[in-house]
Amino acid sequence: MKKTLLICLLGLLCLPTSTTTAQVADSPGADFLHRSVPQVSPDPGDSHRGGAIRPDTLPEQNGLVDHSGQGQKSAGSSASGVGFFTLKGEISAHPSDTLDLVYELVQRELDPYYGLMDIQKDSISLQKGSFYAGTSRKQTFLLRLPINEPFARFNLYAKDVPLLQNIWVQPGDSLIVHWNLSKQQLHFSGPAAAHVRVQRQLKEIALGESEGRNPVMIIPNAAVMLNTQEKKTEYNAVLESYVPAWNRKLELLETETMRIERAENLFSSRISHPVFVELERYSDVLKAPLHQWLKIYWTGVFQNSALKFVKACRPKNHDWAEVILGHGLDVSGLLPEDLSGILPFEFAESLLMENILLESLTPVSFLHLTASIPGPLRDQVNSLYLIREHKDLPNADSLFSRVLSESRVLWIGAQLEVIRKSVLKGSDFSPHGFIGTSGNRVFPEEWKGKIVLIDYWLSGCGACQDFAENTFLPLMREFETQEDLLFVTISGDRNEERWKKSLASGKYTTPQSINLYSGGSSHPSLRQTFIRAFPAQMLLDREGKILQAGEFPKNLEGWIRLIQSYLPKESSLKTVGESNKTLSVSTTDTLLK
Known part of the structure; x- marks a missing residue:
């Protein structure tokens, strides 16, 4: 549903609005390099990305891990305690090779940046294969991991190198990973193999499209960059040899018009992105819920990318509001009819960024902007807003109370209550030394x-x-x-x-x-x-x-x-x-x- 309320308010944009600016890293002679990030700690958090570690270990004898006793019922989820994800591995490697396999199963991602998610993570113990099982000269493992949500994000690493990353799995999925270390070959079999292959193909397409896009620099005056004859000559040579879809050129965005045009292109490319074309080709291969989930996930990924560019431009006038409104996410028809749990974090974050930008460009508050979002998703987006922005909100305590009183997803409400007691005025400061x-x-x-x-x-x-x-x-x-x-x-x-x-x-x-x-x-x-x-x-x-x-x-x-x-x-x-x-x-x- 488009934000028709805001369209009526566009005429009011001449009123004094928020002067909130995007938090971006300044560089000499340029406001921002696309894909730059604010100054943050290089520490990604704990090795388990901040979630609760569960003691998942592999028995030395039977090789089967069953976490059925550790599955936590998900308050507010539409599929609490629904099943397991089974992963089997067959690895061809030299006996002297050190593999160091580690898995992650992530569920209920409210904000991974702050470690607000449920995560199972552990190293994987390997066992010698069996001649009678057809795995002689191989090392094997078998995991059975509980999934309490309709979908979970799965990652598999070998010495910090991802073998599988951001792969969505469902309760009941079974997958066999075949990895030949010497040949650097990775193959899949089992009931969920087709689902994994499709997801990896979508990631390849997205990466290729991203790598082929021209880099940009937001800069008030190109002369600051091209300040010598040598630089001008080199840059002109790149422009003369530029062939779309074959090579790239650095775009120096000096004017607001150029920046808005770039933003429009980014938003428009989301609609016709090759990832969605490829996804539709496999609509008969993927189960309907997974197909819908992947569409939601990738919509969030691409919308997020466009909105981060808009934020980097530090928008201040109504033209930017019109751009965002014209390309805002229409969640009607995209979300599951029985939505009651947490959607992919990327999708919720894109709605967060969209409405934070609109709040800074219009006289409408964030919670009014998100009022039309369906209940559980609104809980997710509003909670993200408080988590990210509470330190700069003059009425944070009252906003926490309001969002908590309206929350339908109990787990989100519990997380917000913990945050409220940890960071607001009157909270006890952490006693750790x-x-x-x-x-x-x-x-x-x-x-x-x-x-x-x-x-x-x-x-x-x-x-x-x-x-x-x-x-x-x-x-x-x-x-x-x-x-x-x-x-x-x-x-x-x-x-x-x-x-x-x-x-x-x-x-x-x-x-x-x-x-x-x-x-x-x-x-x-x-x-x-x-x-x-x-x-x-x-x-x-x-x-x-x-x-x-x-x-x-x-x-x-x-x-x-x-x-x-x-x-x-x-x-x-x-x-x-x-x-x-x-x-x-x-x-x-x-x-x-």
Whole structure:
């Protein structure tokens, strides 16, 4: 169903709208390179991508893993406890080869970025094949994994190299994997083999189309890039030799018109994408539910790609709203009639991005924009919105209450309640310890009795350096005599030596603050407080509870006023009276740099 409500509101787009900008990485001379991402931790989270690990192991004798005792009933699912996925492997390899096979079965993906999903992951023990079973000189395995949802995402890795990735399986599916390591051949047999072959073919088509698309650079002036005669000559040679569908050229998108045209092409290509043409060819091979699921999944993948480009363009006028509205997802007729569970994350994320962009371009709130989405999917999209945006929402607590009261999917509601209790004002800060500069363990309980400002940073992060130079360090100078206030920095680095080198550089912090090492965003405290992008800040009260986790001031003066508001009145008055001169000299100089 098209957002007819918004079409009526397009005439109001001249009204003042949100100035929210896309969080993209700036590069010298260019606003954005397509496919660039915000500065985030290189740590993908725990090795199990943040979900709950289940102790799935292979018996040494019979080789059969049966997880029937571990299947968890899915609240709100339309197919709770419905069956198993059986995977058999026959591997031809030299006895000296180290295989290190690992599998993942992912269900109920609310937000993989923050590890909000159900996941089974474990290594696979191999057994010697049998002459009588036709597997002599081979190594074999057999898994039987419970699936509590209509579909689950399956991955199979060998030494971190994917053999199967993002393959959708259903309860009752059985698959045999034949892998010849020396010949680098991978084949499939068994009842679900045809389904897997089709999915791999769709992935190949999508990858080929993506690789053949021209790269782009969003740049205000091409002369910034082509600033020498040598570069101009090379670029012109590429343009002259360019043949569509044969080679590629870098498109320099200098104007809004050029960017909108590119976005229109991306949206239009989704409709006629070769993946959907190929998918229709196999409509008789695939079961109807799988065919529909794959259509939903790939629709989300391609729509997401187009919307990420739009976000990178930092849209600000009504022309962009018209583009998004004209190519918005029409979910009617695409979704299952008995929808009651969670759809592919890619599809939900595309609806999230679409409506966040529209919220920034129109006078309509996000929850009003999503009101027409069918109930369970609306729960999924609205929850994603709160998970991703809660730190910057002025009324986050009331929005959590509203979405929780309307939620129909119990599992989603339970996840939101956990998040609400972990990150909103008044929540207990995670008690987990960190490593100090001397190698000692430092625990947050040691900070009780003081107001604490925490700055999360990452080595190599330009925005982290900017915050330190223009805000964090000036704040330390401003409140250096304030005994009721602690300054703490927590690094998201995975490498301790790199953290120590960054400390020594003085670009991110100073020895006068409490400087701590987390070991990466998989640290329990960072996971609990949803710290994945850097820099990030948090204020704690004297009882170790969260005072503020978002909506922070944009300038130094605002930060000073904010911190003063949390300090005892006598301390605040002392700071104001005694540091006016310091502020007028040191912090003003900092701001003018």
